Amino acid sequence: MNALKIVRRVALLLMLIAPAAAWSATVVEVWKSPTCGCCEAWIAHLQKAGFEVKTHDVADPGVVRAVRGVPSALASCHTAMVGGYVIEGHVPAGDIERLLKERPRITGLAVPGMPSAAPGMDVTTGSRAPYATLAIDPDGRTHVFAEHAAGQ
Ligand SMILES: [Cu+2]
DSSP: OOHHHHHHHHHHHHHHHGGGGGOOTTEEEEEEOTTOHHHHHHHHHHHHTTOEEEEEEOSOHHHHHHHTTOOGGGOOSOEEEETTEEEEESOOHHHHHHHHHHOOSSSEEEEOSOOTTSTTTHHHHOOOOOEEEEEEOTTSOEEEEEEEOTTO
């Protein structure tokens, strides 16, 4: 890793850590690569559900994912923060609403990979294949937060 890359990573870390306490619960901050189309479709899904979304285009969303405590096995195309929780991938707005209402002691939610029927993917695939939203426990383990059966 060269010096410029290190400087960039440190700057990103500071940007991520500093303003966390001031974030409103209903503003979703999203970090994604500038070319991610399905990320945009997921953002549109959140906005339709009433969330305010602040988008950050970054060269390497993987850095954000690592900093926010998302195990790499759960990786998807974008990482978001809302109400102090991390949201990895195409998590349905309804799951985020439930998360903010119940406020469980977890790190956040993840829909690993890019399931074809998850919000933002479904618009282009037309898929209704079942998938699950996982809760990320503070120790990095996961448990099922919500099952999304076909058509949900
Ligand atoms: Cu995606």
